[in-house]
Amino acid sequence: MNGFAERLPPHVYFLISAVFHYLGPSFAVLLFAHLSPEGVAWLRIAAAAALFALWRSPLRTLGEATSRSRRLILLLGLILAAMNICFYLAIARLPLATVAGIEFAATIAVALFGLRNLRNLTALAFAVAGVFLLIGFTAAGDPLGLIFAFANAVLFALYIIVGHALAEEGGASGVMRLAAAMTVAFILASPFGIGDVATVLAHPLLILAGIGVGLSSSVIPYICDQLAMARLPRASFALMLSLLPAIAAVTGAVVLRQIPGPADLLGILLVVLGVGLHQPAERLPQ
Numbered sequence: 001m002n003g004f005a006e007r008l009p010p011h012v013y014f015l016i017s018a019v020f021h022y023l024g025p026s027f028a029v030l031l032f033a034h035l036s037p038e039g040v041a042w043l044r045i046a047a048a049a050a051l052f053a054l055w056r057s058p059l060r061t062l063g064e065a066t067s068r069s070r071r072l073i074l075l076l077g078l079i080l081a082a083m084n085i086c087f088y089l090a091i092a093r094l095p096l097a098t099v100a101g102i103e104f105a106a107t108i109a110v111a112l113f114g115l116r117n118l119r120n121l122t123a124l125a126f127a128v129a130g131v132f133l134l135i136g137f138t139a140a141g142d143p144l145g146l147i148f149a150f151a152n153a154v155l156f157a158l159y160i161i162v163g164h165a166l167a168e169e170g171g172a173s174g175v176m177r178l179a180a181a182m183t184v185a186f187i188l189a190s191p192f193g194i195g196d197v198a199t200v201l202a203h204p205l206l207i208l209a210g211i212g213v214g215l216s217s218s219v220i221p222y223i224c225d226q227l228a229m230a231r232l233p234r235a236s237f238a239l240m241l242s243l244l245p246a247i248a249a250v251t252g253a254v255v256l257r258q259i260p261g262p263a264d265l266l267g268i269l270l271v272v273l274g275v276g277l278h279q280p281a282e283r284l285p286q
Helices: 002-007 010-033 037-055 058-064 067-091 096-105 108-112 118-136 143-167 171-201 204-229 234-240 243-255 262-277
Strands: none
Touching: 010 037, 010 204, 010 243, 037 058, 037 067, 037 171, 037 204, 058 067, 058 171, 067 096, 067 143, 067 171, 096 143, 118 262, 143 171, 143 204, 171 204
């Protein structure tokens, strides 16, 4: 299995992660009629933590980790808890594509670090222009929603940096440490979402929905992120994240009927052009 995983290009893992990154939240929006955004975030984290615990041994991983890895696991757990809560508070108030565009904005600095040739800077310019076309015509909404969206964006940039550090020792070990970080996130997020536990227990279908959201939003994309981060330079991974607003726009149109307009479609095209033009660092002339 590990040999097969290593033979797949890292871009495949990124695309799988990108699709599930917003497919799960699209369905999670439908849970807002029954749960608060904090409750939906907690249900997602709790379901993901439970699935990881059945597959891995997160507490043993945390106990056997080096002091550096343990600090990274705890930090990533804190980031995941805060990021998920801010994300759901944002998409409860703003269109999914808008939140995705703002989410990318904070990763621009991450992408710039390491993109040192004209081709990659041009690629970044295309991607940024596309993202801001996606944002610009829909972002003038709820001010509190924008605050949560920008907070989520900063946390997402931190997730890239810390997640990439965890992935440096290899994909498989990175997944094990990710499982431990999700357990930490569950503990930290519980005080904010625990008030919805009674509602969840009274509706078994919500539990099943939460398991589905946790699997599609946290387990599959975060594992794929670790496998991609282990083989992609951090700047390349960050630039590829510009695909997320485009994927969010398509997902929002299909699942939530949030139909993109001409400017959104142009933005998607520019993002795709930027990512296609980008040249990963390992292929740059020495």
